[in-house]
Amino acid sequence: MGLLQNAKNGLRIAGGRRPSSREEKRLLAKIDWFILSYCCLMYFSNYLDRSNISNAYVSGMREELHMVGTEFNKINTIFTCGYIIGMIPNNLLLQVVSPRIWFPCMQIVWAVLTFCTSTVGNVKQIYAIRFFQGMAESSTFVGTHYVLGSWYKPTELGWRSGIFTSSGLVGTLFSGILQAAVYRSLNGRAGRSGWRWLFVIDGIITLPIALYGFLVFPDVPKTTKAFYLSPEERELARTRLDQNTNLEQAKSRPLSWALVRKILSSWRWYACSLLFAISGETESFGSNNLMGQFLKGIGGYTVDQIDNYPSGVMAVAIVSTIVCATWTDRTGVRWPVLIYMSVACIISSICILVWSSPTALKFFAYYLAGASYAGQATTFAWANQICADNDQERAVVLASMNMWNNAVNAWWSIVFYPATDAPRFRKGMIAMIAVCIATLLATWLVYFLERREWRNRDPRSGRESVDKEGLPGSSGDVQKNQNSPTVVDSDTRSVASEKQ
Template sequence: MASHSGVPRQKWWKIQWFSDDDTPEEKKFITKLDLILIPYLFVTYWVKNLDQNNLNNAYVGGMKEELGFYGNELIRLQTMYIIGAVLGQIPFLFVFTYWPMHWVIPGMDVCWGVATLLQYRANSFAEMAAYRFLVGWFEAAYFPAVHYILGSWYRGHEISRRGGIWYTGLPLGTLTAGLVQAGATQRLDGVHGLSGWRWMYIICAIVTIPIGMIGYFILPGTLDKPNKFLLNDHDRLIARKRLDKKGYKLQGSLKLHHIKQIMSSKHFWIVVLVDVLFWNAGINSGAFLLWLKSLKRYDSATVNEYGTIPPAMGIFFTLFANFSSDLLWGPVWAITFASGMNTLTNLILLIWNVPEPAKWFAYCNYGWSYALSSVLHGWVNNILRDSPEIRSFTLVFINIIAQSSTAWTGILAYPTVEAPRFLNGYSFSFSMSTSLIIGAHLLNLYLKRRRDPNATQSTPTADVEGSDDGSSQGQIEEGDQSKSLQSTQIKSVS
């Protein structure tokens, strides 16, 4: 079979959904799993981002004037959410391999729905800040938990497409938040004495809480701690066999020696760096709305309606980046392409003194900055596929470090009082998006060298074998061999 970086197939140019080595029985199972898991994940991520982005829409939809937010309150509220999300992830560094995921995610979803509802009653900055912290806290585990679930059921070349469909919930949530706020402002403002932006939080909570409850029945959990409601014993047996034959480890519990092993791994810290660059490569999510408002041409409802254009385009960007990664050129070049487009966006806004259509182009293309998320995290899932303990810890840890960096970079780079031209912010995002391209290639180069037989001659335990996507996979040891650390399989995707 030819070597390539996507779905295993005889000819690299042949685009296909299933691998050549998938049996009819496996194809039937994959289809069933796709129809159960991916639509639900998509809906939950849509709701999550509907709840998360409604702050920006509420701000330009009347909250600013009603609560007297004329300073940097917006960016400070965004930061409170980030602080809650970062701190809320810390306990989950250790529990993913112990707790059933089909209980963790729905339980947190219901709680964040309640926290979303509470925001409708805020009458001060302090009160709103407390609610934003709670929303972040209860949303904390969701992102790494979903990637952990995807990596527990799918092979490496299958994750990006599923993750891409799931991740379109982000731009769709941003898009519908604008529409919900516009509708609430036009139709509900003043009803029962509540402003339109307050009604938006009530509507979001009404949607969020029931969807969270449904998750107890829909989410399949993981193979070692499955939800048996929809996937029967035969389904789980097929899933286990197809992963076993490709060397995926399916069971394990995080122990102290795993953490020591992770911290001594060089590629782990490169992954951390790349994830930090990814999280900081995009412009502030409220920048476009603030620019539109600064033009003084549109009322609040129109601003929110126009604000739906970038996330609508982001849906296409996300699908293109993730499907092309799995089906065409692999994660490294998918990251390169998406980051290149994002770099162009940042460059235009950095220059600033350009024709207005160029600014519209730039703002409408900022979705490339988040389009590659499932490509990157799917890659991490695949790199660590032989160790659920290390994989669970790594997915949470890199998210904590990367997301925590945005708590202070947002305040320093995108203070609200500098709107609409965030000179420092656009300079910062430009440097991050450029560095992300370099970082992705450095990570891939490092993994290639680690699996090179010439580079591992001194390591008796090194074993290079064919991987499930047609590239080579090497098993390497990280850290001091005298400590007998468990070797970690590394997969390079070129």
């Protein structure tokens, strides 16, 4: 218990630690600007495209292409299938192809496919386009989390992951505004319907972002040749994570079946994949626009109100994501965010299940459910830390987490949130409560397995012990490794001396 308590104390200090030198501050400022600006713009355009297929459907595409039955649902399912298939190959290709080349190339692919969507003559052509678009867009989310984990310390990951995740939510918010503006000003111009112009505008927005990535994206520390980083800053970027990660073990190795066996024999792949496969479904309130369907189902609201009121869900999502991500960096712990979002969604579900409750309470419940998005950035930051000692494993685990979540997404909404259940969604509310309870159990499982791995590390190996968030180790291990060449930060040493 003393060993674990010392680790917790060291973690509190490390979690709030700022860059230790002027050089490190300058490096962080540069990579924050060039990495986050590009990744956020890329993710924004990604979500803009995803959301605009729904906006196009209700803005004339359905009638013009004579879509019937569940054809729109099939578009989303086929996109998800392409997204699932592309995740792991995209992340592994980042080990072979420079991210500065791969990310923009994938953007150009989905921009060209977006232009093609504006010319389709039937829904089957959209099926084919959306499948390949899903494969290209699957490079963005997990690929960015892989890159973030390559540049930032564990105590720096949460806030950056939160900013990145929020950019996608902003894309969702902006999509409706863009559709309305395009439809009003361009519908019928040059013989094109407003929904067709929407995809033209999407493609035009995407291409300059891809060019920006070609010019400024810095790859990862071990391969970066960014013109804005001096040789000293490149070296600092390679060495500054030394206190959190055994860099020798974290080096990329050739892809092989031995690597696959190693990954599949570890708890990390199974537990982290399970965690996000389950916890990701807490976002179902927002991703299925249940509030919009609720408002339309009970009646009494204008079209503008039905479009605008659910924006509050995304607003709560953005605030929750950034606040929680910042808090996890300050404290160094991730799991409380998953508890927060699970409890919030349980409360929301109960408020909606009790149908006799006031409408104002139901509004509150739907807005509160926006808290579910806070777990996305936190969960991937946590996985980045857990797998920090192996690049390939980290790439596969991050991709698998999103892959399994999307595998569940492909059928989850059809079973539990069909439009025919609006406005009450009784099955969905019960499913949400069950998912939240399962999320709490999965969170405990990852928490337990991570700490068991930490306790089982061999102190004679010369490695610094890694505490419960992948940060520099406890005082007990500092004492055991006094002759080790490993760097131990002064804050952790001070905690050890206090305990002595």
